[in-house]
Amino acid sequence: MNHNTPIFPSPSQPSSSRPLSPRPLHHLAETHRRVLTAAQLRAHGVSAAETAERCRGGGPWQQILPGVYLLHPGPPTSEERLQAVLMYAARAPLPRPAPGVPVQPTARVPHRPAPVDAMITGLAALTLHGFSSSPALTSLKKIDVLVERVRRLRSTGCARIVRTAVLPAADMVTGLPVAPVPRALADAVAGLSDAGTVRRLLTEAVRGGYCEPAAIVRELTGARLLNRPHVVDAVDLLLAEGRALAEDRLYRMVREYGLPDPVWNVDLRLPGGPHLGSLDAYWPEQAVAVELDTRASRQDEDARWAEGARKREHLERLGITVVHITPRKLRDAMEQQAEVVRTALLAAADRDPAAYVVVLPR
Structure with a gap:
């Protein structure tokens, strides 16, 4: 099969053996996401041998994670890395975002999707939620993905597996399932030792109106992070910040x-x-x-x-x-x-x- 060979057989071939798309192979990356799993490639008529051939050195494709392929040469974009991590960790296919939607800080009003079995968490999730004190997606070497504890997955490449007994309901941010802010904060704090960074993240969560202090403290308690002195100090400041904001709102309620x-x-x-x-x-x-x-x-x-x-x-x-x-x-x-x-x-x-x-x- 060469680069322009149609990946669909002739109409005379039985329908049960036909792949899902009649488009030629060179259109695959143009008409679909440029990140696909091995199963999705097979569904489009691309064999494992053809995939391996295209991923050889200097080839037009590359394997970004086990079973997940990038349908172009060169480094992946931030959106492609996020998609790849979710595809690697999720059992079910991801919901399709609207074409051309960029991955940018957003979602002051995220919506809840149908239940998912993997979601972005940690610093990457906070960046997607719109935190200014979390790093840019391009600077993150690892992207945390939250899955149930019973899943048999390992961290590899740019995907770092974070496990939980019970998955929270995800927020949909730029078309991707993302952990709610309190859970994402706890997962981010678990990997941070710098007191200033922890303090800035917790303070922004409350001052920016993302969530209330009590929700954050519940997650930090559940993650057993309140035995770390720099986290305890940050929580004390967080509670003081939350009280000041609540008092201001109470004054405003009486007045307005x-x-x-x-x-x-x-x-x-x-x-x-x-x-x-x-x-x-x-x-x-x-x-x-x-x-x-x-x-x-x-x-x-x-x-x-x-x-x-x-x-x-x-x-x-x-x-x-x-x-x-x-x-x-x-x-x-x-x-x-x-x-x-x-x-x-x-x-x-x-x-x-x-x-x-x-x-x-x-």
Whole structure:
């Protein structure tokens, strides 16, 4: 078979033995992805021997990963490397992206595809999600790909296999399945020893609105990364960053939705009695409090969670309504949270008066 020999037999050949495309071989790279698996090549009538011949030194094709071929000479593009890694790791064919869609930082609103069995993770995933503090795809020697733990795959070439007990739902970014930001961050941090890089990635995740601190800490905890001092330091800064952003949103909610001004950041005490707890906002006349939950679930914080629950129960027994708001609710449903607070303030007139408490600045 020469370069221009049609890869389809004559119409008289039985249909069961015909390949899938009547186009000649030289059109294959022009009309399809320029990265194909051995199985896809066979489906187009290209035998293993023909593939091997074309991948010889100086030939028009090259094998980029086991069973995955690049249908042109020269180095692969970033998009081709990503496709090759996914083709190597995935059991099922990848979804076809729109022709000519470049691989660029994107996807502030990624969509969820049908379940996949392999997805880009780590630094490459963060770059695809649009992180400015992650390296360019061209500078990455290895591309992390997340698969289930039971898969019998090995890292090779530009593909580095990352295993997990349960695959998360992937985001589709530029037509490729990509791990959600919290999971991609944990996989990236697992391979980083530079404290500054870890800090910048975690900070951008929160400051850029990609996800909430609690989701990141859950993934880092699950990956057993919170025993590394530079990761713990970065998480402490991350939580402080997340709290500052949540407080700013709370101030904006009160202002933009016309709620009466509360007293901000106060401690409550019983007259001559014990400390009742700290609150982010408090309306003394209505005995309504707002508490921002900016803590993240960490292995050493079970006691703090229990203490917080006891505080809220104590305040409610004293007749103080506690509105519990998470940063995510403030970010995604601020108007709804404002209505919750407004309803609590209006309902105060129908409740028994609350116990008298002393309000002190925090």
